[in-house]
Amino acid sequence: MGEEDALRFLADRFKATQKEVLTGIGDDSAVLELRDKACLVASTDTLVEGVHFRLETQTPRQLGKKAVCVAISDIGAMGAVPRYLLCSLGCRSTDSMEFIEGLSQGVEDGCREFEICLVGGNLSESQTVFINMTALGEVSGDNTVLRSGAAEGDDIYVTGTLGDSALGLKILSGDSGIGGGEGFVSRHLEPTPRLAVGRMVAERGIASSMIDVSDGLFRDLEKLTSEHGLGAEVSLADLPLSPGFLSISGRLSEDAYRLAVSGGEDYELLFTSSAEKRAAAEEVSRLSGIAISKIGSVTGGGKIKFFDEGEEEVFYDTGGFEHFC
Amino acid sequence: MGEEDALRFLADRFKATQKEVLTGIGDDSAVLELRDKACLVASTDTLVEGVHFRLETQTPRQLGKKAVCVAISDIGAMGAVPRYLLCSLGCRSTDSMEFIEGLSQGVEDGCREFEICLVGGNLSESQTVFINMTALGEVSGDNTVLRSGAAEGDDIYVTGTLGDSALGLKILSGDSGIGGGEGFVSRHLEPTPRLAVGRMVAERGIASSMIDVSDGLFRDLEKLTSEHGLGAEVSLADLPLSPGFLSISGRLSEDAYRLAVSGGEDYELLFTSSAEKRAAAEEVSRLSGIAISKIGSVTGGGKIKFFDEGEEEVFYDTGGFEHFC
Numbered sequence: 001m002g003e004e005d006a007l008r009f010l011a012d013r014f015k016a017t018q019k020e021v022l023t024g025i026g027d028d029s030a031v032l033e034l035r036d037k038a039c040l041v042a043s044t045d046t047l048v049e050g051v052h053f054r055l056e057t058q059t060p061r062q063l064g065k066k067a068v069c070v071a072i073s074d075i076g077a078m079g080a081v082p083r084y085l086l087c088s089l090g091c092r093s094t095d096s097m098e099f100i101e102g103l104s105q106g107v108e109d110g111c112r113e114f115e116i117c118l119v120g121g122n123l124s125e126s127q128t129v130f131i132n133m134t135a136l137g138e139v140s141g142d143n144t145v146l147r148s149g150a151a152e153g154d155d156i157y158v159t160g161t162l163g164d165s166a167l168g169l170k171i172l173s174g175d176s177g178i179g180g181g182e183g184f185v186s187r188h189l190e191p192t193p194r195l196a197v198g199r200m201v202a203e204r205g206i207a208s209s210m211i212d213v214s215d216g217l218f219r220d221l222e223k224l225t226s227e228h229g230l231g232a233e234v235s236l237a238d239l240p241l242s243p244g245f246l247s248i249s250g251r252l253s254e255d256a257y258r259l260a261v262s263g264g265e266d267y268e269l270l271f272t273s274s275a276e277k278r279a280a281a282e283e284v285s286r287l288s289g290i291a292i293s294k295i296g297s298v299t300g301g302g303k304i305k306f307f308d309e310g311e312e313e314v315f316y317d318t319g320g321f322e323h324f325c
Numbered sequence: 326m327g328e329e330d331a332l333r334f335l336a337d338r339f340k341a342t343q344k345e346v347l348t349g350i351g352d353d354s355a356v357l358e359l360r361d362k363a364c365l366v367a368s369t370d371t372l373v374e375g376v377h378f379r380l381e382t383q384t385p386r387q388l389g390k391k392a393v394c395v396a397i398s399d400i401g402a403m404g405a406v407p408r409y410l411l412c413s414l415g416c417r418s419t420d421s422m423e424f425i426e427g428l429s430q431g432v433e434d435g436c437r438e439f440e441i442c443l444v445g446g447n448l449s450e451s452q453t454v455f456i457n458m459t460a461l462g463e464v465s466g467d468n469t470v471l472r473s474g475a476a477e478g479d480d481i482y483v484t485g486t487l488g489d490s491a492l493g494l495k496i497l498s499g500d501s502g503i504g505g506g507e508g509f510v511s512r513h514l515e516p517t518p519r520l521a522v523g524r525m526v527a528e529r530g531i532a533s534s535m536i537d538v539s540d541g542l543f544r545d546l547e548k549l550t551s552e553h554g555l556g557a558e559v560s561l562a563d564l565p566l567s568p569g570f571l572s573i574s575g576r577l578s579e580d581a582y583r584l585a586v587s588g589g590e591d592y593e594l595l596f597t598s599s600a601e602k603r604a605a606a607e608e609v610s611r612l613s614g615i616a617i618s619k620i621g622s623v624t625g626g627g628k629i630k631f632f633d634e635g636e637e638e639v640f641y642d643t644g645g646f647e648h649f650c
Contacts, residue, residue, distance in 0.1 A: 022364060027472050028402040028536060029368035031464065039347060040365060042444065043354035044411040044459055048451045077353040086369040088413075088457045119367065120459075126373045128453035132413045134369055134445075136461075139356065147352050211353060 006100050006123050013104055014111075014118040021084075021117055030119035032084060038138040043074035049129040057172050060099050062189045063131070064106020070214070071133035072114055073193035073267045077212040078146075079202020080139035082195065084119045085111065087133055090126030103131070114195065145201070145271070149208040150224050154272040154298040156232055157281055159194050159290050161242045162217055163249075163256065166263020170252055181248055191267040197292070198269055200284045207271035216264040218316065221304050224272060231303040234296035236261075236314060258316050261306065272298055331425050331448050338429055339436075339443040346409075346442055355444035357409060363463040368399035374454040382497050385424050387514045388456070389431020395539070396458035397439055398518035398592045402537040403471075404527020405464035407520065409444045410436065412458055415451030428456070439520065470526070470596070474533040475549050479597040479623040481557055482606055484519050484615050486567045487542055488574075488581065491588020495577055506573055516592040522617070523594055525609045532596035541589040543641065546629050549597060556628040559621035561586075561639060583641050586631065597623055 016024030023031040034040060047053055047067050055063075072082035087107060091099065100123075111118055116135075168188030171181040193212070201207045209224045217239075221232050236257050249256035273281055278294075285292035299305075306314045341349030348356040359365060372378055372392050380388075397407035412432060416424065425448075436443055441460075493513030496506040518537070526532045534549045542564075546557050561582050574581035598606055603619075610617035624630075631639045 022466060023403075023469065023471060028399040029366045029405065029460075029462070031403065031405075031466065031469050032365040032367065033466070034359060034365055040357040040359055040461070041354045042357065042409070042411055042459075042461060044413050044445050044447050044457070046413045046415060046447055046449045046457065048415055048449045050452065051450045074353040078348075078356065080354065080356075084367070086367055086459055088369050088371045090371060090373055090453070090455060120369050122369050122371055122457075124371045124373045124455070125376045126453050126455060127375065128415070128451050128455075130415060130449070130451060130453075130455060132369070132371065132447075132457040134367075134411055134459040135354075136365070136367060137354070141347060141356070141358070144348065144356050146348060 006097065010104060010121050013108060016117050016119060018117055021119055024119050025121050030084070032119060034138055037140065039141045039144070041075055041078050041080040041137040041139050042134065043071065044132065044134040045071050045074060046130055046132040055129065058189050060102030061106035061109070064103040065110040065190060067131040067133050068107055068110025069191050069193050069267065071135040072116065072195065073212045075135050075137035076193050076195040076198035077210055077269060078139060079143050079198050079210065080137040081199060082114060082116050082135050082137040084117055084136040085133055086120035087118060087131065088122040088124070090124045090128065090130040092127060092129065093125050095129070143202045145207045145210040147209055147211050147223055148227065150230055150272040150298050151208055151274070152230060152298055152300040154208055154274055155278065155294050156221070156234065156272055156296045156298060157292050157294055158213070158217070158240065158268050158270050159197050159292050160268045161240045162266050162268065163245060163260030163263050164242050165191060165265040166259045167245060167249055170254060180244060184248065188265060191265065193267055194269045194290060197284060197288045197290050200288060201271060204280055204284065206273050206277045206280050206284065208273060210269060210271035213266040213268045213270050214264060216262040217260065217270065218262050218304055220270055224270065225298060229302050231299045231301035231305065232296055233299055233305050233307065235307050237309045238293060238295045240291055240293040261316055331422065335429060335446050338433065341442050341444060343442055346444055349444050350446050355409070357444060359463055362465065364466045364469070366400050366403050366405040366462040366464050367459065368396065369457065369459040370396050370399060371455055371457040380454065383514050385427030386431035386434070389428040390435040390515060392456040392458050393432055393435025394516050394518050394592065396460040397441065397520065398537045400460050400462035401518050401520040401523035402535055402594060403464060404468050404523050404535065405462040406524060407439060407441050407460050407462040409442055409461040410458055411445035412443060412456065413447040413449070415449045415453065415455040417452060417454065418450050420454070468527045470532045470535040472534050472536050472549055473552065475555055475597040475623050476533060476599070477555060477623055477625045479533055479599055480603065480619050481559065481597055481621045481623060482617050482619055483538065483542070483565065483593050483595050484522050484617050485593045486565045487591050487593065488570060488585030488588050489567050490516060490590040491584045492570060492574055495579060505569060509573065513590060516590065518592055519594045519615060522609060522613045522615050525613060526596060529605055529609065531598050531602045531605050531609065533598060535594060535596035538591040538593045538595050539589060541587040542595065543586050543629055545595055549595065550623060554627050556624045556626035556630065557621055558624055558630050558632065560632050562634045563618060563620045565616055565618040586641055
């Protein structure tokens with residue numbers, strides 16, 4: 001695979017057609033128009049072989065799409081709309097053109113599904129395969145939801161279900177032969193960024209703080225609270241779990257709630273909201289068709305605490321989440 | 326080194342103070358204001374260990390600054406002004422905190438020198454060290470200079486001097502013990518993006534096409550011409566070479582002109598311009614204090630040809646440029 005050949009292939013595949021893309025992939029830089037008065041939102045993320053993915057357990061196409069979804073999830077977590085992507089790929093000179101083609105197909109799948117445009121790319125030789133994505137989006141400045149706005153007494157909400165991706169990773173990693181676990185595996189390999197919900201929550205001023213759950217509920221909830229000396233109380237019984245999640249984790253001898261709390265890579269939205277916004281949050285759930293579950297509340301206590309159905313505190317060793325798969 | 330510790334360190338170091346940075350490093354995404362009617366310019370580039378750099382031959386601080394300079398050079402080559410950076414770093418978990426500190430110091434040096442702001446970052450474990458930089462800039466859409474505007478008969482100009490970086494790399498790679506070569510080594514390790522010249526050339530409408538010389542004069546000149554079936558004739562005698570370049574390359578038994586033509590990583594600006602803009606190009610050189618040399622002209626011939634002082638054509642095998650250092 002020659003670098004020039006690969007770049008030409010990519011430039012052809014990702015030729016921009018939108019009028020806002022004044023210059024797309026293939027020049028020194030992309031030149032882009034933003035809407036009037038929109039703020040630019042920018043985020044960068046990398047998936048690294050052996051750390052965030054293994055080439056043995058997923059196709060290049062799945063990997064390409066996942067890289068897109070992970071990158072734009074960060075844009076969605078600000079309440080913003082992702083518009084553009086720049087992709088830097090590192091791969092061995094012995095990796096085949098089919099690998100790059102598969103990866104590109106996955107990136108294209110993601111771009112098409114979420115109506116975004118790849119406007120810049122870069123290809124380097126590297127002994128470790130990595131995919132870096134920089135996502136650019138737009139938001140009206142007033143609608144931006146930061147990580148830092150939570151207040152004591154706020155409700156804590158999470159979209160969708162938790163732990164599916166972590167369970168899928170367990171199934172992928174082991175030779176468990178568990179039947180019925182395919183849905184969990186695909187939640188891990190093909191996460192769905194909650195863009196529409198994030199935008200609605202932001203536009204309606206519902207969230208006081210928001211983040212996407214990538215490192216696991218525990219660690220991401222800490223990011224929303226600990227900086228201001230706040231904490232949280234979460235009821236395990238209120239955690240949204242998929243049908244079959246408890247029984248399949250049990251068959252894998254996994255502590256299901258520990259997985260749901262610390263597993264990571266859910267790419268659900270976690271947000272805080274004052275109590276008077278409850279009806280508005282429920283309406284967003286109804287309109288978007290995505291479950292939004294109230295799982296606890298922000299406290300002044302400085303710690304994240306979990307309680308079981310008997311209202312006993314449950315302690316998790318959540319320090320060691322690894323993305324390894 | 327814990328990832329959280331390192332991220333906190335980076336977020337503290339790169340806290341934004343500009344009012345246009347509504348949210349800087351440390352949230353899911355950065356939120357940025359652009360000037361009214363400015364277009365966004367975006368580019369991404371990666372330096373990979375063993376391909377673009379070796380940790381034995383340069384300090385982390387030099388590497389950090391080089392990553393900044395290489396990234397913003399692509400913005401300058403559009404005639405745009407770089408404003409923001411997002412950095413994704415991959416390093417081994419055994420790499421020391423000093424390595425990250427040194428690298429950050431270099432990034433900070435670059436940001437301060439070129440008045441740009443690091444607004445996003447990401448740290449991953451990786452067996453191969455890499456530094457990805459996405460640079461964001463602004464340009465008035467009318468002033469953008471693309472790679473694609475060259476016309477037959479246009480003059481070809483290059484800023485500064487050619488080949489210094491390639492010679493520096495030769496000196497770095499060998500155990501030559503060549504005295505007086507330090508300046509060439511620092512041209513390789515600490516390139517200077519030609520931002521001011523790029524902006525002036527763009528604002529005055531001088532360039533019909535422009536690129537920064539990263540892969541070497543030959544290959545980058547091809548990018549300005551070959552897509553439209555154009556070619557170029559370049560006079561070796563007109564190539565701008567530093568004092569001492571010919572003699573030191575000779576002492577290293579290198580073909581000096583081959584180095585200057587194919588060496589790469591010059592990060593000078595290469596642009597084409599119609600003959601009636603000659604006085605304007607000279608004025609930019611005078612105002613900026615940077616040499617701008619006319620080295621040849623665009624032809625309809627579809628090939629890049631080099632001629633020596635006796636007007637004999639000289640052939641170079643320029644296919645194999647490697648960034649390896």
